[in-house]
Amino acid sequence: MKKSVPEMLYPSLRLFFEEYAAIHLTDDEDLCRNALLKRDHTWRVCALAEKIAGSLKMNAGETALALLSSLLHDIGRFEQYASYRTFSDLHSENHALVGLRIIEKHELISPLSEADRELVLSAVEHHNAQALPVGLDERTLRHARLIRDADKLDILPLMINYSETRHLAKNPGMEGKLPDTPGFSPEIIDVILCCGTVSNAMRKNQNDMRLVQLAWLLDLNFPWSYSYAFEQKFAQRMCSFLPDDPMIDRVYEHVARTVAAGMR
Numbered sequence: 001m002k003k004s005v006p007e008m009l010y011p012s013l014r015l016f017f018e019e020y021a022a023i024h025l026t027d028d029e030d031l032c033r034n035a036l037l038k039r040d041h042t043w044r045v046c047a048l049a050e051k052i053a054g055s056l057k058m059n060a061g062e063t064a065l066a067l068l069s070s071l072l073h074d075i076g077r078f079e080q081y082a083s084y085r086t087f088s089d090l091h092s093e094n095h096a097l098v099g100l101r102i103i104e105k106h107e108l109i110s111p112l113s114e115a116d117r118e119l120v121l122s123a124v125e126h127h128n129a130q131a132l133p134v135g136l137d138e139r140t141l142r143h144a145r146l147i148r149d150a151d152k153l154d155i156l157p158l159m160i161n162y163s164e165t166r167h168l169a170k171n172p173g174m175e176g177k178l179p180d181t182p183g184f185s186p187e188i189i190d191v192i193l194c195c196g197t198v199s200n201a202m203r204k205n206q207n208d209m210r211l212v213q214l215a216w217l218l219d220l221n222f223p224w225s226y227s228y229a230f231e232q233k234f235a236q237r238m239c240s241f242l243p244d245d246p247m248i249d250r251v252y253e254h255v256a257r258t259v260a261a262g263m264r
């Protein structure tokens with residue numbers, strides 16, 4: 001059967017991505033380490049996106065579109081880190097919008113139909129928003145949700161692993177310019193328990209960052225994503241790096257209940 005345009009475009013864009021990432025693998029150790037982090041994250045997000053697409057029984061063309069969005073969702077991270085030496089959008093600029101500029105500059109998705117181009121651009125633009133805008137059509141919404149899940153499902157273990165090893169080697173790029181002070185912000189707990197996801201702007205320290213990421217588990221979209229989060233024990237593992245406190249216990253129970261319900 002003849003391949004769709006997204007299926008034909010995906011292999012060449014993988015090559016472009018590999019070469020684009022390689023530009024940032026210089027002898028600048030800090031830049032190199034963080035470019036590798038984002039390159040490898042992107043490959044894993046592509047693999048997770050393929051799993052989610054499979055669980056949704058997407059056809060080959062739709063799966064290829066999901067993979068294109070996954071491949072490009074963090075393309076802005078390389079320029080962001082090279083320019084600002086941080087992955088904090090609050091301290092630099094929105095990396096999703098940097099990504100849109102790069103996609104446009106290199107005409108990366110010009111072979112796609114106009115509808116598919118808009119879908120990929122929308123998925124990239126909104127992948128890191130606290131919530132998706134209202135008014136997206138069903139198909140765009142499905143793709144935007146898919147990339148958001150795949151992204152979160154890779155960042156969570158990345159951050160958990162970093163919490164495990166940061167006493168050995170700190171990477172300021174992973175710390176969001178937030179201090180490692182004791183305690184956490186109770187107002188973040190209130191937001192998690194009442195409303196779900198939390199704005200990055202509320203974070204005051206490393207524990208707040210962990211809480212905000214823990215709350216991502218309240219904002220997954222597909223049963224496969226919840227099952228994966230459950231199997232990988234993300235909630236328990238993230239909470240093991242948070243203070244021993246009844247408020248944290250309440251958040252853990254709320255998140256664990258939501259994950260269990262989402263698997264069905």
Ligand SMILES: [Fe+2]
Nearest residue numbers: 041073074151
């Ligand atoms: Fe990402």
